[in-house]
Amino acid sequence: MLRIGKLTDYATVVMAELAEHPGECWSASQVAEVTRLELPTVAKVLKTLAKSGLIDSVRGVNGGYRLHDPAESVSVAAIIRAMEGPIALTECALEPGRCSREHECSLKGNWKRIGETVEHALESLSLADLAAPGNPGLHLVTRTGPRSAKRGN
Amino acid sequence: MLRIGKLTDYATVVMAELAEHPGECWSASQVAEVTRLELPTVAKVLKTLAKSGLIDSVRGVNGGYRLHDPAESVSVAAIIRAMEGPIALTECALEPGRCSREHECSLKGNWKRIGETVEHALESLSLADLAAPGNPGLHLVTRTGPRSAKRGN
DNA sequence: TAAAATAATACCAAATTGGTCTTGTTTTTC
DNA sequence: GAAAAACAAGACCAATTTGGTATTATTTTA
Numbered sequence: 001m002l003r004i005g006k007l008t009d010y011a012t013v014v015m016a017e018l019a020e021h022p023g024e025c026w027s028a029s030q031v032a033e034v035t036r037l038e039l040p041t042v043a044k045v046l047k048t049l050a051k052s053g054l055i056d057s058v059r060g061v062n063g064g065y066r067l068h069d070p071a072e073s074v075s076v077a078a079i080i081r082a083m084e085g086p087i088a089l090t091e092c093a094l095e096p097g098r099c100s101r102e103h104e105c106s107l108k109g110n111w112k113r114i115g116e117t118v119e120h121a122l123e124s125l126s127l128a129d130l131a132a133p134g135n136p137g138l139h140l141v142t143r144t145g146p147r148s149a150k151r152g153n
Numbered sequence: 154m155l156r157i158g159k160l161t162d163y164a165t166v167v168m169a170e171l172a173e174h175p176g177e178c179w180s181a182s183q184v185a186e187v188t189r190l191e192l193p194t195v196a197k198v199l200k201t202l203a204k205s206g207l208i209d210s211v212r213g214v215n216g217g218y219r220l221h222d223p224a225e226s227v228s229v230a231a232i233i234r235a236m237e238g239p240i241a242l243t244e245c246a247l248e249p250g251r252c253s254r255e256h257e258c259s260l261k262g263n264w265k266r267i268g269e270t271v272e273h274a275l276e277s278l279s280l281a282d283l284a285a286p287g288n289p290g291l292h293l294v295t296r297t298g299p300r301s302a303k304r305g306n
Numbered sequence: 307t308a309a310a311a312t313a314a315t316a317c318c319a320a321a322t323t324g325g326t327c328t329t330g331t332t333t334t335t336c
Numbered sequence: 337g338a339a340a341a342a343c344a345a346g347a348c349c350a351a352t353t354t355g356g357t358a359t360t361a362t363t364t365t366a
Contacts, residue, residue, distance in 0.1 A: 001237045004155055009243050016260055036254055060364040061311055084154045090162050101189055107169055107283045121274045130260045193326055213333045214342055
């Protein structure tokens, strides 16, 4: 079924939640409560997202996390990449030397191209599309979206 | 990394091998030898592919497997579906009731749409594209391709 | 300076997946 | 017509990956 990890799924939920409150700082506890996910799980997801730069982490008493970019500018592909690394469907498509039968495989570069096709499709979907419930049409990712930072708390 | 199962990867290798000999009947042993894959693994893959109708199985002494449709008519998506079931990235996109937090999830139908986007991308790639080593341009899947059945052996 | 709140790290358990073996069926030859 | 050989089909077992949890370290404010 071509699955992604559950943590990646959770990541989109968390990101969508943060996207609904642009600029505001939300602690892991708050996010866990509103998303009905377990706190440690949310913390792990937030950590990974922060490490990749998709969200900013603020330590201290009133710290938490907030989106680094507006929801319209972050693609679904970026979220998946943050959680699972480079988008590829097979090992051989990631980097040479991973597959033992690399030289005797007839469809070497083709899987790489397939992965790129999928990635391109995911690149065209934005976080704003996910966050908006039941929106009829999907927007394209815009790299020029307004930085709607209210600088919360 | 958005991975597919190894068996699915092997399935494409096996299908590509069969595609190079249209109409011919190849036993599991023969396929295993030429693909350098383990015989039981190949047998398992062939069984699954046959059950889905992508290949035909012929029992008996000189039996084996052969492609049911010409390579140009079978899409990568079809192979993935045969090995992994319906193409979806999350459980909730498969069918209602799978996810416990379905009613409280804000991005219910969106994952379904994402899966469809990916599937559409995979649908446009044919087995002939995989089989052809290093071909520069990818062909689209044609449902009207010539049934190049030589009826082998 | 101390306490409280939060992020980061490391560890453990469970589920899925990949691989192997055994059994059953068909066909051909004697 | 019977027996043997070849092949497909199904069931079982082990390993890797993934998800979840607990603990530790750091920062900030009172």
